[in-house]
Amino acid sequence: xxxxxxxxxSLSASIGDRVSISCRASQTIxxxxxxxxxxxxxxxxxxxxxxxxxxxxVPSRFxxxxxxxxxxxxxxxxxxxxxxxxFCQQSHTFPDTFGQGTRVDIK
Amino acid sequence: xVHLQESGPRLVKPSETLSLTCTISGGSLNNxxxxxxxxxxxxxLEWIGYVYSSGSTRYNxxxxxxxxxxxxxxxxxxxLTLRSVAATDSAVYFCARDRRRFTAYFDSWxxxxxxxxxx
Numbered sequence: 001x002x003x004x005x006x007x008x009x010s011l012s013a014s015i016g017d018r019v020s021i022s023c024r025a026s027q028t029i030x031x032x033x034x035x036x037x038x039x040x041x042x043x044x045x046x047x048x049x050x051x052x053x054x055x056x057x058v059p060s061r062f063x064x065x066x067x068x069x070x071x072x073x074x075x076x077x078x079x080x081x082x083x084x085x086x087f088c089q090q091s092h093t094f095p096d097t098f099g100q101g102t103r104v105d106i107k
Numbered sequence: 108x109v110h111l112q113e114s115g116p117r118l119v120k121p122s123e124t125l126s127l128t129c130t131i132s133g134g135s136l137n138n139x140x141x142x143x144x145x146x147x148x149x150x151x152l153e154w155i156g157y158v159y160s161s162g163s164t165r166y167n168x169x170x171x172x173x174x175x176x177x178x179x180x181x182x183x184x185x186x187l188t189l190r191s192v193a194a195t196d197s198a199v200y201f202c203a204r205d206r207r208r209f210t211a212y213f214d215s216w217x218x219x220x221x222x223x224x225x226x
Binding site for chain 1: 203213214
């Protein structure tokens with residue numbers, strides 16, 4: 001299976017900060033990466049699919065980039081509702097696999 | 108806006124069978140893939156498998172020998188059966204709509220149901 005490794009595992013940030021979360025795949029995944037946000041006790045919510053396509057209804061402060069094995073989720077200006085855990089997922093190679101998550105909390 | 112709701116027993120004994128139902132409302136089950144995904148107490152997400160509205164399935168090889176996913180289009184429901192469970196199967200189980208064409212992503216999720224495996 002393809003291993004997805006996120007970094008950092010957690011970070012502390014302030015409202016208005018620019019935040020970037022990385023996801024590295026154990027082999028090239030050709031842009032087949034998606035990003036999810038999970039609030040405590042809730043289901044994951046799709047933010048970005050196919051590396052950089054913003055899901056309908058998701059604020060434009062979220063963006064995705066990357067290629068090959070390295071991908072990044074960026075939040076341009078952190079808002080109070082963005083404190084959550086973020087997961088990447090690859091769908092390039094069966095079976096789909098997820099990163100271990102990055103927790104974003106308040107500094 | 109499609110809505111998914113998982114239901115089923117919250118407690119299953121070791122070696123027994125876990126059975127969950129996902130009821131879909133606000134949209135058609137037809138012409139979509141539907142996946143089951145679980146999240147361990149430590150937070151790790153694991154894709155279990157999918158069913159297409161036609162009934163075709165594909166499973167994670169790590170679980171394939173114990174898993175069955177099925178669909179009832181008349182009831183707008185999908186089902187998960189996991190046999191011979193152990194404590195390591197304790198998790199929150201989610202059903203999700205699976206947009207599996209040229210790529211694959213999960214764009215609608217149920218709230219999840221916590222299942223504990225314990226005697």
